[in-house]
Amino acid sequence: MTLRWRKDKPETGLRAVGAGPRGHRLFLDDNEDELAIVSPDGGGWLRPLSGWYWYAMNLPDNKLYNSYAQGEIFETEKEAKAAALAYVKKALGRK
Numbered sequence: 001m002t003l004r005w006r007k008d009k010p011e012t013g014l015r016a017v018g019a020g021p022r023g024h025r026l027f028l029d030d031n032e033d034e035l036a037i038v039s040p041d042g043g044g045w046l047r048p049l050s051g052w053y054w055y056a057m058n059l060p061d062n063k064l065y066n067s068y069a070q071g072e073i074f075e076t077e078k079e080a081k082a083a084a085l086a087y088v089k090k091a092l093g094r095k
Contacts, residue, residue, distance in 0.1 A: 001029055003088065005081065020044030024081060026088060033058045036084040041073055052080035059091040 004027050011019040020043025026036040036056040043049035051073035055066040065087060067073070067080070074080040 003028055003035070003085065018045035020046075021049065021077070024077070026084060028092075035059060035088050038077060038080045038084055040077075041068065051075055052077045054080045054084035054087075056084060056087055056091070059088065061091060063091075 005024045006027060007024055008022040010016065010022060021040045023037060023039040025034050025038075027033065028035055035058055036054055038052060038054045040049055041051045041053055052075075053066070053068035053073055055064065055068070057064050067083065072083070074083065
């Protein structure tokens with residue numbers, strides 16, 4: 001079983017003009033079940049990028065976790081991805 005990150009597809013058409021940074025989605029063995037999503041907080045037309053957050057779902061314990069709701073906003077995308085991956089691995093019972 002392999003955990004894999006996929007970058008979100010870029011916006012197209014007029015939506016691409018004001019698009020912010022793209023997030024990432026974590027999948028298990030290339031299934032279509034997402035385990036975690038890392039998203040930017042801001043960016044694009046609405047407001048400046050103020051950080052990154054993540055949320056986890058579709059885990060064996062049926063719990064959802066949203067770092068934004070817990071007040072955890074990460075400075076970089078890399079930090080958010082690492083935190084999300086650690087949480088998912090723990091929930092799956094992996095090291």
